[in-house]
Amino acid sequence: MAMELRVLLLLPLCCPGLRAQTPGAEESRREGSTLSVQCLYTPQAPFPSQKAWCRVNNGICEALVGTTYSTLNTYINEATQGTVTIEDDVKRGAISITMKNLQVQDSGTYSCASQRNTNTLWLLKTISLNVFKELHRWELDSLSVQCPYNAQTPSTTPKAWCRRQGPTSCNTVVSTNYPSTRQYTQQSRTSIRDNTQGKTVTITMQKLQQQDSGVYWCVLYTQTHRTRIMEVRLTVSKRTQQYTARESDTLSILCPYSPRDYGAVTKAWCKVGAGEECAVLARTDRQPSGHRRTAQPGTTTIQDDSHRGIVTVTMEKLRAEDSGVYWCALYEHPHLFRIVEVTLNISNASTETTLSVTATTSQTTPSANDASFTTTAPSKSSSVNIFILLSVVLGILLILALISMITLYIKKCRRGNRQAEDIYEKPEDTAQFQSTERMGSPRNDSNDLKYVTLHFTTPLSPEEPLYANVGPSQAPRKPKAETVEYADIALKELPTNDKG
Structure with a gap:
């Protein structure tokens, strides 16, 4: 029964009883995606009719997949052939078509068909399917596209690569010119x-630039x-860098490319x-070493x-007017093909100079010019930051040093006071004197400081006398057997010019 259905669906559309529809709106899908279509019809009883999904070529509806009866008259409402699946909901009266992993060669006209009898096909819905290639490239990359065409097409039929302008208009970029089969556009960038x-x-396009982005047709x-063979939607991305620097700075910019x-090629x-x-x-000038250099004074x-x-x-020596x-x-000459676009902002602000590169996915083999990176350009801001940090550290160290000096000074003053108290508050300490001097009476005891000089010697022998600075009234009533001699020590005022 399946073979019988396929034979029926190969009937010419001009046959009597065939009901065809005007092609509906175009369905556009990206290559590799999935198409889902639903066709509605009036449910039939007691037995549903056979349904099919067919491709229309030269007035012939060629079935890709269909439903049929089994040998026991059981209706099979779902079938799959390759990447195409058909499912018939007989209760609701709806046919669902699914085409997976679409390829550009799947572009064409398709119909849902219902078999009413052995001589009639009823086309329920017709669509025009356009499967396009979606390509992404970097600037200066190359593009190569192959467009297969029908084997019945005469060899001398002109072919062209055009850029779409509006829904239907397409401006020719390059076309074949027989007997020659190869032609280039201006700047020798596009060939067919x-x-x-x-x-x-x-089709080959070289030295791609962002302005080449668009929709193209073979x-x-x-x-x-x-007749359109294939559609290509091309997106070309440019590499960009951004710098911020200050006046009088020196800036170095790196532009990678495919060596x-x-x-x-000369660079500019x-x-x-x-x-x-x-x-x-x-711009560069060629040198034997391959290292090229030109200076603008x-x-x-x-x-x-x-x-x-x-x-x-x-x-x-950057200036504000260098921004741009x-x-x-x-x-x-006279054409320039961009490698990298650089945006430069020059100001007096102390900001870090950074480089950013726009990154997208490249479909070519990774190379030096496919890298995304961030670098730091020379700037005085880093020196300013270091100076500020050193100033803060030195300030903290200076404060700590001052605190330490003040602490030591206070401790020293306290130690001096304790020594003075030890001298005047401990008259009972005994010492041996090498010599004494009678000093004037302290009758004019003012606030001026008085000084006494005492010279200490080694301990005396038991036979030598011991002297003590006490008055007669303070002498013990029953002195010991040793000989003790008493003497008064009087205070003497210092000369006026010696007063502290």
Whole structure:
């Protein structure tokens, strides 16, 4: 029964009894995604009709998958063929179609079909499916797209690569020119090659720039109309860096690129002005070592390490008017192809200078120019921060030193007071004198300090007399057997010029 259904669905649309619909709205899906379609109909009793999902080619509806009866007249309402599944809800009167992992070659016209009898197919719903490629690239990357076309297409049929403008308009970028099968656009960036044996058109775009982003079509041109083979939606991302620096600073900027593709190309540093025109400030000149350098007197130098694939731009003695947007670019006179876009802000603020690079996913092999990184450009702000930190540390150390000196001074003064108290508050201490001197009477005892000089010697022998500074009234009434001699020590005023 399944074979019988397929044969029936291959009937020409012009056959009597075939009911076709005008194609509905276009369904656009990204390559690799899934399409889901629902077709409604009026439920039939007692037995449901067979349903199918078919692709319309040249007026023929070719079934991809369908439902049928089993040998026991049991209705099979679900079937899968490859990536296509059909399911029939006979109670609700709805057919569900699912197409998974769509590819660009799946683009075309499709219909839900119902078999009413052996001679009639009823097309319930018709759609136009467009499966497009979605591609992402970095600036300066290359793009290569292959567009296969129908084997019945004559080899001399013109093919073209055009850029869509509006819903239906498409401006030709490059096209085949027979007998030649290869043609380039201006700047030699886009080419088209037609492999008539393999029935494939190959499109190549080089040195991509952000303005190349858009929707492109591979098309066939016939005498009456244009037929789209494939749609490509291209997004090109630019690499960006941002710097903030101060006046009089020196700034170094690194621009990575692919040394294999562009090592031999002249590089330039330019500033973007009004109208997106970029004025060249410095460019490289070829040197035998592969190390190229050109200087703009006093301000900007550019250096190209073609072995590593890095352009280094150094700007000295920055000024406020140096703020703006710059490009590291390939220089193919008179054309500039941006490598990196740099935004520079010059101010007097003490801010850290940083570099940021926009990062997205690249579908090419990672290389030096696919890296995302952050670097620090020379700035006086770091010196200011270090100076402030040292000042704080030195201030803390100075305060601690002052506190220590004050503490030591207080301790020293207290120690002096205790020694003085020991001298005047302990008259009972005995000492041996080497010599004495009678001093004047302290009859004029003022607040001035009085001094007594005592010289100590080694302990006396038992035979030598011992002297004590006591008056006669203080002498013991019953002295001991040793000989004791008594003497008065009087205080003497110091001369006036010696007074403290």
